[in-house]
Amino acid sequence: MTVLVTGGAGYIGAHVVRLLLERGESVVVVDNLSTGRAERVAGAQMVGLDLAAPQAQDRLEGLIQENSVDSVIHLAALKQVGESVADPLLYYRTNVGSTTALLAAMERTGVRRLVFSSSAAAYGVPEVTIVDESTPCRPINPYGETKLIGEWMTAACAKAWGLRAVNLRYFNVAGAASADLADPAALNLVPIAIGQILAGRSPVVFGSDYDTPDGTCIRDYVHISDLADAHLAALDSTAGSGPLESVLNVGTGAGASVLEVLEMLRRVSGRTVDAEIADRRPGDPPQLIADVARIQHALGWQAKRNLEDIVTSAWEAELANRSK
Numbered sequence: 482m483t484v485l486v487t488g489g490a491g492y493i494g495a496h497v498v499r500l501l502l503e504r505g506e507s508v509v510v511v512d513n514l515s516t517g518r519a520e521r522v523a524g525a526q527m528v529g530l531d532l533a534a535p536q537a538q539d540r541l542e543g544l545i546q547e548n549s550v551d552s553v554i555h556l557a558a559l560k561q562v563g564e565s566v567a568d569p570l571l572y573y574r575t576n577v578g579s580t581t582a583l584l585a586a587m588e589r590t591g592v593r594r595l596v597f598s599s600s601a602a603a604y605g606v607p608e609v610t611i612v613d614e615s616t617p618c619r620p621i622n623p624y625g626e627t628k629l630i631g632e633w634m635t636a637a638c639a640k641a642w643g644l645r646a647v648n649l650r651y652f653n654v655a656g657a658a659s660a661d662l663a664d665p666a667a668l669n670l671v672p673i674a675i676g677q678i679l680a681g682r683s684p685v686v687f688g689s690d691y692d693t694p695d696g697t698c699i700r701d702y703v704h705i706s707d708l709a710d711a712h713l714a715a716l717d718s719t720a721g722s723g724p725l726e727s728v729l730n731v732g733t734g735a736g737a738s739v740l741e742v743l744e745m746l747r748r749v750s751g752r753t754v755d756a757e758i759a760d761r762r763p764g765d766p767p768q769l770i771a772d773v774a775r776i777q778h779a780l781g782w783q784a785k786r787n788l789e790d791i792v793t794s795a796w797e798a799e800l801a802n803r804s805k
């Protein structure tokens with residue numbers, strides 16, 4: 482039996498594919514290679530396909546049947562918040578369109594097991610600081626809307642034809658298992674700050690007047706290798722016909738402020754890191770930390786790596802890639 486991984490050549494996908502291959506699974510990757518890279522998934526069958534293209538459903542059905550696919554991890558999506566605000570229909574067409582084609586192909590071929598890549602962006606700016614899965618979802622940008630819609634689609638298909646889906650709501654993912662799997666184009670705090678340090682510039686802190694202990698925003702940073710582990714545990718939970726938790730946060734349950742992340746970078750890199758304080762960035766919640774009780778209970782999963790592991794792995798991967 483085979484696992485189909487959409488978006489498998491991307492940053493998160495490639496980490497998931499590597500773990501699947503390590504445990505002996507047969508893997509088919511579908512990726513349009515817009516940001517993914519085929520060399521990340523050597524060892525898996527790589528199929529170039531845009532899931533939002535008109536014939537995608539037919540192609541998927543063929544692939545599922547030819548390869549005896551019995552489960553799917555669906556990661557293919559656009560993921561830049563700012564871009565989604567500027568071009569919402571691109572996000573609706575791509576993210577919702579891809580999920581529609583995939584679910585239709587799964588329904589037609591009788592594949593019932595799915596892990597869907599969702600996001601803490603589905604919550605928007607929650608009123609609580611520790612966010613559990615029952616916290617109301619009020620996304621504040623089209624990116625987060627498309628992720629929440631994806632969750633609704635999987636829930637509706639679960640009712641209609643017995644789909645067994647787990648939606649994983651990722652918090653702030655960073656780090657790398659190895660340099661070849663790192664994300665060179667990520668627009669998030671850790672990679673941006675590393676880029677600034679290596680360019681001899683000061684990392685910029687978006688706001689230091691929040692109601693938090695050091696005045697900067699707090700996030701729950703989770704190591705990419707822990708996140709990849711969570712996908713395998715979630716996939717395993719869809720086997721059989723027992724009870725299934727369909728929405729799970731993936732975080733560590735602990736927060737770090739922007740200044741704490743920069744301090745860790747200073748320690749790990751041994752470089753001078755002078756933060757430059759700038760204005761707040763619109764739409765940033767002051768504090769966003771995952772309540773991880775449900776995923777611990779449902780999957781027996783918990784993060785094994787801490788902020789130091791995240792920052793060290795990201796720093797070392799970037800140095801290794803630059804020295805090539």
Ligand code: WQD
Binds near residue numbers: 669673
């Ligand atoms: C983290 C903190 C910034 C850059 C985003 C998406 C979310 C999810 C994860 C996909 C914030 C601060 C950042 C910088 C800074 N994406 N910051 N200087 O916004 O928490 O989450 O990525 O699922 O949907 O919104 O992540 O890494 O952009 O920011 O001070 O140069 O770092 O203000 O407090 P965010 P981020």
